[in-house]
Amino acid sequence: MAISKQDVQNQLRKVQDPELHRDLVSLNRVANVAWCDGVASVSVLWSASAGGTQQQIRDAIEQAVRELGDEVKQVSVDFVGQEKPAQGQGGQPAGDDSPQAQARASNPLPNVKHIIAVGAGKGGVGKSTVSVNLAVGLARTGAKVGLLDGDIYGPSVPTMLGLDDIKPQGSGNMIFPFQVHGIKTMTIGKLVEADKPLIWRGPMAHGAFRQLATQTEWGELDYLIIDLPPGTGDVPLTLAQLLPLTGAVVVCTPQKVAQDDARRAVKMFQQLGIHVLGVVENMSYFIGDDGKEYDIFGRGGAKRMAEQLAVPFLGMVPINMRLRENCDTGDPTANFVGDDKLAEELTHVSQKLAGQVQVLSMSGELDAPSISVH
Ligand SMILES: Nc1ncnc2c1ncn2[C@@H]1O[C@H](COP(=O)(O)OP(=O)(O)OP(=O)(O)O)[C@@H](O)[C@H]1O
Numbered sequence: 001m002a003i004s005k006q007d008v009q010n011q012l013r014k015v016q017d018p019e020l021h022r023d024l025v026s027l028n029r030v031a032n033v034a035w036c037d038g039v040a041s042v043s044v045l046w047s048a049s050a051g052g053t054q055q056q057i058r059d060a061i062e063q064a065v066r067e068l069g070d071e072v073k074q075v076s077v078d079f080v081g082q083e084k085p086a087q088g089q090g091g092q093p094a095g096d097d098s099p100q101a102q103a104r105a106s107n108p109l110p111n112v113k114h115i116i117a118v119g120a121g122k123g124g125v126g127k128s129t130v131s132v133n134l135a136v137g138l139a140r141t142g143a144k145v146g147l148l149d150g151d152i153y154g155p156s157v158p159t160m161l162g163l164d165d166i167k168p169q170g171s172g173n174m175i176f177p178f179q180v181h182g183i184k185t186m187t188i189g190k191l192v193e194a195d196k197p198l199i200w201r202g203p204m205a206h207g208a209f210r211q212l213a214t215q216t217e218w219g220e221l222d223y224l225i226i227d228l229p230p231g232t233g234d235v236p237l238t239l240a241q242l243l244p245l246t247g248a249v250v251v252c253t254p255q256k257v258a259q260d261d262a263r264r265a266v267k268m269f270q271q272l273g274i275h276v277l278g279v280v281e282n283m284s285y286f287i288g289d290d291g292k293e294y295d296i297f298g299r300g301g302a303k304r305m306a307e308q309l310a311v312p313f314l315g316m317v318p319i320n321m322r323l324r325e326n327c328d329t330g331d332p333t334a335n336f337v338g339d340d341k342l343a344e345e346l347t348h349v350s351q352k353l354a355g356q357v358q359v360l361s362m363s364g365e366l367d368a369p370s371i372s373v374h
Contacts, residue, residue, distance in 0.1 A: 003071050005035040011064040012042065019051025024061075031080050031362065032355035034141050037336070038073035039347055040065045043355030045362075046079035054079050076348055080312070080359045099240035100273035107244050108214045112146070112221045114246040114357050116277065117239060119269065121261025123230035126282035127251045128156035129327055130317065130349075131227035134249070136332045137350025139182040143222040146177060147185040150239065151229045152208050155189030162330020163190055174217045181333045186216040206238045213243060223357075231261075240272035246357055247277035249314065254281055254301030262302065266309050277314070277356045279306040280349055284316035287341060293318075312356055315349040318342060 012030055013023045024030050024044060032043040042061055046054065062075040109115065118134065120127040128151065135147040149157035158164065161180050168190050169176050175191075177184035188208060218224065226243075229235050239245070248269040252262035262279065269276050281302035286294045293299075296319065306313040317323075320342045326334045336343050 003035065003068050005033055007068055008035050008040045008042070008065055009033045011068060012061065014064045014067075015057065015060045017051045018056065024057075032351070032358045034351040034354060036140055036347055036351075037343070038071055039076065039344065040072060040074070041076045041078075041348065041351035041355075043078050043080050043352070043359070045359065074344065076351070078352060078355065080355055098273040099237065100244060102241055104244040109218065109224065109243060112218060112224045114222060114361075115224045115226065115243050116246055116353070116357070117150075117226045117228050117236070117248040117269070117274070118251060119228040119236065119248055119265045120230050120251040121263070121265040122252075122258050125230075125251055125253045125258055125262075126317070127151075127230060128160060128227050129323065130249070130251045130280050130282055131225050132157065132160045132327070132332050133317075133323075133335060133346050134350055134353060135183045135185075135223075135225045136181050136336065137346050138223050138225075138354060140336060140347075141351065141354060143354070144220060145183045146216075146218050146221045146224040147183055148213055148216070148224060148226045149185070149187030149189065150209060150212070150226045150235055152188050152205060152212070152235065153229050155187045157185060157187040157227065158189040159330060160327050160332065161185055163187070164330070166190070171217075174215055176217050181331075184218060184221070186212055188212060205234045209235050209238050210242055213239075231265075236268060236272065240274060245274050246360060247275035249277055249353065250279050250311075251282050252279055252302040252305065253283045254295075254297040254299055256301065259301055259305045262305060263309065266311060275360060276309075276311040277353060277360070278312035279303075279309075280314050281316045283319045286319040312352075314352045314356070315345060317345050317349065 013025045015024050016022065017024065017027055020027065029045045030042065031045050034041045044057060058077040061077050065075045066072050118127055118131040131147060135145050139145040147157065149155045163178055163180065166178055175186065177186045226239065250262050250265045252258050266276050279302055283297055285299045286296050288294060303313045318341060323335055323342055326332055335346055
C-alpha cells in the first residue's frame with residue numbers, strides 16, 4: 001500500500017527525546033512533515049531544552065521512517081529554532097505605525113493564509129525561477145498556492161509558466177487568475193501588450209502592484225508567493241504597506257557580489273518589519289556529464305551569509321540545463337519529475353519553507369508586533 005504523510009507522521013511516535021523519554025509527536029516537537037515522491041522531509045523544533053544531539057535525533061527519525069519500506073528513498077531532517085529572532089533578525093519591536101502593522105489592520109486578502117515575498121538584491125540570480133518552483137513545489141505537497149508576478153518591470157511568469165496561448169478573463173473589477181501546473185497565477189505580462197516597455201514611476205508602480213494583488217480573484221489559498229522585482233525599490237515598500245506577510249525569501253547566488261546585494265535585501269525586509277523566512281542559494285553548483293559536482297561560483301557562499309545574518313538557510317539549487325529549458329518552455333512541473341538531484345533539491349527547499357512557515361505560526365510571532373532594524 002502506498003505510503004502517506006500520515007504514515008510518516010505516525011513513525012515519529014517511535015522517536016523519543018532521550019532525556020524526557022517521550023516521543024517527538026506528544027512533545028509537540030514536530031514542526032512539519034511532508035511526503036512526496038519517496039522523499040520524507042521532517043522539521044523538528046529544537047531548543048535549549050531538547051535532549052540528545054541533533055545527530056541522534058536525525059538518525060532515530062531516519063531509522064523509524066525507513067521502517068516503512070523500500071518506497072522511502074530519502075529522509076531529510078532539519079531543525080528549526082523556537083527562539084524568537086533577536087539580534088540576527090534585527091532587534092527591537094517596531095511601533096504600531098510600521099508598514100506591516102498598517103497592512104495587518106486593513107488586510108485586503110483575508111482568505112490567503114500565508115503571503116510570502118521572494119526577493120533578491122541583484123537581478124538575474126534566479127528569483128523568478130525560485131518563485132515559480134517554490135509555488136509548484138508547495139502545490140505538490142497538497143497546498144493551495146497562488147503566484148503573483150510582482151516583477152512589474154520585467155515579468156517572467158508568462159514564459160516560465162507557459163501562459164502564451166491563454167487569454168485573461170474577468171468579471172466586473174476582478175480578474176480571474178490563470179490556473180496552470182496546480183497553481184493560480186497573475187502577471188502584468190498578460191495584461192499589457194507584449195514588447196511594450198514597462199516604465200513605471202513610483203505612484204504608477206504602486207498602483208499597478210496594488211491592482212494586481214487585490215483585483216485578482218484568488219479565492220482561498222494556503223500560500224501566495226510574490227515574485228518581487230530585483231533590488232530595494234518601490235514595490236517592496238508598497239507590498240509591505242498593503243499586504244500582511246508571513247515573511248520573505250531571499251535568493252542569492254554564491255558569489256561575494258551577489259551576497260553583498262542579498263544582505264541589503266535581508267536588511268530591507270527586516271526594516272519593513274517582514275520576517276526573513278530564509279535564503280535560497282541558486283546556481284549553487286553544477287553536475288557535469290561525468291556525474292561530478294563542480295562548484296563554479298563557490299558553493300556555500302549564500303549559506304555562510306545566511307549563518308552570519310542569523311536567518312534560516314532553505315537549501316541549494318544546482319545550475320541545471322533541464323531547469324533552464326523547462327523555464328524557457330514554461331513547464332516547471334517537469335523539474336520535479338525524475339529521480340535526480342534537481343527534483344530532490346527543489347522539493348527540499350519547498351518543504352523547508354513550509355516548515356519555517358509552520359514554526360513561525362506555532363510560535364505566535366505572526367500576531368506579535370513586527371521587528372525592525374534601526
Ligand atoms: N539554477 C539554474 N540553473 C540553470 N538556469 C537557471 C537557474 N536559475 C536561473 N536560471 C536561468 O537564468 C535566467 C535568469 O533567471 P530568472 O529570470 O529567474 O532571474 P531573476 O533573478 O528573476 O531575474 P530578474 O528579476 O533580474 O529578471 C533564466 O533564463 C533562468 O532559466
